[in-house]
Amino acid sequence: DGGITQSPKYLFRKEGQNVTLSCEQNLNHDAMYWYRQDPGQGLRLIYYSQIVNDFQKGDIAEGYSVSREKKESFPLTVTSAQKNPTAFYLCASRGTGRAEAFFGQGTRLTVV
């Protein structure tokens, strides 16, 4: 089945540790996105990538990093510099010429 997969679904991190969230898609989409969602709030854009080996900062990129070495993969690293990392993280992909993005089921990150 074609789709976008985020893993793990739940992730716990100790303060001061970096952690990487996985996002893989087999939809052959060029564009991929990472969003953060806090309880009861909207989606805020962290990073996005229009094509392999290229990405741009979104509105809240501080404390996060990404890579786009392969078309199907767009991992997000939450670094120790992110002051309040506990949130629901959503990855999405979009096909060229299309408006709609398809979302994964999200990763819920908790700092303990």
Next chain:
Amino acid sequence: GESVGLHLPTLSVQEGDNSIINCAYSNSASDYFIWYKQESGKGPQFIIDIRSNMDKRQGQRVTVLLNKTVKHLSLQIAATQPGDSAVYFCAERAGGTSYGKLTFGQGTILTVHP
């Protein structure tokens, strides 16, 4: 930036009523506007989109209206059903130098009472 604890607007309707969810956008260079539905604990699902050179588009039970003069977007749901209860977000896709950037609005919680 850090969140400031804003609460999402809410809309409560009776089953069978029509619902209208509104959204204001900010970027006059956006070329597409999209509505998403998000159920609890899940990723958003695409509902309908509209290109910036249109003012109305209809889907199955849904209609999106775009007013570029006042930068306003609305989603109308006909004969609302309990399964429509969810959070609804509008999104805009940037054109120009930020082409492809997909930014979401605040969201509205829709509750449909049987």
